Amino acid sequence: MEMRMRRGISKTALGLVFLLVGILVGAAIGLSSPGKTVTTTVTQSRVVTVTRTVSAPAQQTETGTQTAKKFKVLVLFDVGGRGDLSFNDMAWLGAERAKKELGVDVSYLTPKSLADMKPLLEDLSRRGEYDLIVLVGFLWTSPLNETAGKFPNQKYALIDSTTGKVRPNEMDILFREQEVSSLVGIIAAGMAHELGTDKVGALVGMDIPPLWRFQVGYYFGAKYYEKMTGRKTDVVWTITGTFTDPATGKQYTEQMLKQGVRVIYGLAGATHLGAFQAVKEWEKEHKEPAFAIGQDASQEWIDPYHIPISGRKRVDVAVFSAIESVVKGTWKGGIITLGLKEGGVGIATLDEVKWFAEQAYKVGKLKGMTPDDVVRVVKQLRQKYIKPEVWALVKQLEDKIKNGEIQFKSPMSVKERDSIIKALENGDLNAALSKGRVG
Secondary structure (H helix, E strand, C coil): CHHHHHHHHHHHHHHCCCCCCCCCCCECCCCCCCCCCCCCCCCECCCCCCCCCCCCCCEEEECCEEEECCCEEEEECCCCCCCCCCHHHHHHHHHHHHHHHHCCEEEEECCCCHHHHHHHHHHHHHHCCCCEEEEECHHHHHHHHCCHHHCCCCCEEEECCCCCCCECCEEEEEECHHHHHHHHHHHHHHHHHHCCCCEEEEEECCCCHHHHHHHHHHHHHHHHHHHHHCCCCEEEEEECCCCCCHHHHHHHHHHHHHCCCCEEEEECHHHHHHHHHHHHHHHHHHCCCCEEEECCCCCHHHCCCCCCEEEEECHHHHHHHHHHHHHCCCCCCEEEEECCCCCCEEECCHHHHHHHHHHHHHCCCCCCCCHHHHHHHHHHHHHHHCCHHHHHHHHHHHHHHHCCCCEECCCCCHHHHHHHHHHHHCCCHHHHEEECCCC
């Protein structure tokens, strides 16, 4: 079942350049029943943040003089390869930054198929040509888990997934999704009240740990807005059970719109492309605005008139950080997480909106607009529907997260996720926190 699911995602990535899957981390994954919350408990390895000590770049001596070593890095994309305007392209961006700033040699490869991934990784590892092999996304989890132990001298960095095992030659980089989704929750609530409703929505893909973290953060942000402004805000969410079905995403979004939701957060990969279509059609049919919020990449370019903002998962930062640790001699195997403080997640800036619009324009996906047009429309919508008081609340919460004043819990099961959300619905914001208090 797991392989069939991922194969479907890869095909979609080839047909839809903006596929946003790659968030499935070390968990026992089961398909969710469409439209319902899964009650089966899914467990996950505890995440441990590795603290790094920065030292000087490695040196080697040649004929009595010191010459900086030229590091060689290989980036292995998902089978979708470059051009997805999401994980693979962002990984490329991070590696190119490392090439420019750190002087490393970077090579890129895309496996021909799922079946090719393990033998390709074993062959490359056996050669021992690279100081670091970077693997982009969940599809590399099993191949790496079956390969890393055989080649202890080869360093690997797995991005946005984990094998669940701590090895000295393997670095798994995850993200603290709650931190960005909490900011999105504040923004969504503020936009909803500008539109005359007290409901915000979320369209969720699979019922798995990364999405539990997204949900907890989103709920927290909406209720944080409620507490700080006194404006009641309810959260409506649907688990679709799929990352690859825009039609299903559209169907469930239409149901939320009929319930009074006017702002919907897309947490379902290609499935939430259907949400983008639904809000557009709602405005056309009902003559009232409705909006969607993107996630992972800047998705505003897809429909800047109805997607004024996106949450970001900075795969480029993860790739650069992994390469930098090798170059500076601070490498340490284990599982690390990136959040707001490290620049691993955040809200898409207008500069990022423009960059992604430019990439879409280059591959012919931006129709009838220029990148500057996209930025202009997005800027206007943000100014109209996201008021200064909302940005002030975002900044307030962001500062608390960055300085460590508050930290979020990471639910380890559906039961724990549901317990936290129930407490949030009852106004207990501290139920979502592992450190600090609100109010």
